Amino acid sequence: MSTQIVDPQVSVVMCVYNAWPHLQAAVESVLASDGVDFEFIIVDDGSTDDGAKYLKELLDARIRVIHQENKGVAIAANVGVEASQSALIARFDSDDIMHPHRLKLQYDYLKSNAEVGVVASQVELMESNFDQTGLKNFVEWSNRLLAHDQMYENRFRDTPVINPSAMFRKTIWERYGGYLSDAPEDYEYWMRLFHLGVRFGKLDQTLVQWRDLSNRLTRSHNDYSEEAFREVKLKYFALEWERSEDRPIYIWGKNKQAARWVEGLDKRGIAVSGFVDFKPGDWKGIEVLDIPTALNHQSAFFIITVRDWKGVRLIHEAMKENGKTLHSDYIVV
Template identity: 30%
Template sequence: MPKVSVIMPVYNNAPYLQEAVSSILHQSFRDFEFLIFDDCSTDGSSEILASIRDPRVRLIRNPYNRGLIANLNEGLNMAQGEYIVRMDGDDVSLPDRIMLQVQFMDANPAVGICGTAFHVLGEAQPKVNPLSHEEIQAWLLFHCCLHHPTVIMRNSIMQQHYIRYDANYPHAEDYELWNRVASYVQMANLPQVLLYYRRHSGQVSSQHVHIQNDSAKRVRIRELNNLGLYPTEEEFGVHMRFVEFGINPHDPANYYPAWAWAQKLLYQNSVGNRYNQEALNTALSRCISQLPY
């Protein structure tokens, strides 16, 4: 059995696909299977995939376009490795990515899901997400702070709890999953940049931003409900100002409703003890101060 299963759905990624595939096949860590799902690509991606000659690659050609979530879940069903690594067909994994993530997971058996820092191609500064489980869980109430293409997952935990992506949350399926499992799966992020992330007009998040925003909204409302809060439309608007770092401390009409919502969140959490109180307080303070993590 391989140590790692890499899951990569592909749909019309031809301009970037060779580089993405090569970045996995040339990893310093070699003990993996590479599950590539060709979801009926029409742009030449299928021909690129057909040209790969590496015994670690398992190419699955779908008879019809199944969509990202179905491919991800099929990958979870098929994965034989101790660990599952996510990859997208338009990104680039750095050569030591899998090795460093496997070393971290081997050394931290309580962690079930681990992401990394990443660098958006064309931007000056890398993105370093919160590192500890307590910080990640608290920030998930506002942001998706586990970057999906960077994650490694412990297969035994995924199978034991039958953790799968939920098709009811299209284009925010990762955000929904992290929030759903955060109460019983330990999460972490590594501070090293181990992936180059590519933004372009053809990617799913660019084409379906309104659907993605609606899915993310429903995740946030569900998590507030789980905390015992049922926000009015006005209160949820205030919550979204936290999400967008859009609170103006110098404008009383903007600041005081935000302060009141923060106190409501902290009080309700002190009752339900769903989040680490210090981590939640820090996240709220940084949102108000417009200081992203």
């Protein structure tokens, strides 16, 4: 019988649900970590595949496997964090590959930067046999966001922190609560921490190989739908707007996303003054400004609903040329 690790410097928390055949490689990559004493908490969320048998046969003293009925990844992650012994929690996914120095590098970073509560890393997207263009653009974008201010200002576009690359202080989880079900749990968690003033960092190193599977939860579960992400964005935008001065809001774009944002803001008591598009007029009974007029509006705040990466880049350039700054004068959603 192996003896449980005492006083680990880092607790790795990984949730598993039917992750075979990639589970073994993920586990072995964590066990190959060096430079720190760590415990490895694996929460088996009711797996029914060969991975369940594999987990029962693991004998490494650093590993603790917690078996439970299927309750979802948010609850499983909270169970893992609750069971951890360390002050630092490293999240990881059951189909990815961890760099052997990841834990040591992030441990040292948090020890040297007491003001930072969460540190992530850059990730490398593993190739799949289907089109990954959108996800490749996302990974390149996320990997460029290294400083806290960059991540904070871009947080409404998408998650600037890729979950299996993140390490955070357990005191934050204890103070501000854990992951929520019925939502994209990692994105909601990071948005909550940003809102509450937690400082983030990101290492300019690729420390995780991120596997993109056609059946992963973010592609198949309602908690990760476009609507679910939009609800999180609306929630935290509304909370942030309460802190800001009264400015007219214009939605940039005439599309389904723009319409949903108007509806969502209206439910939260926030009025939209108009839309922005190529030609002036009205849409859904609301004024539409053309782009030059919008850019000359001195007090407007813009919510950019354009999703095309090239289109967003051009909007950023136009905003900069007209003296407008991300987050202060506009956000991209």
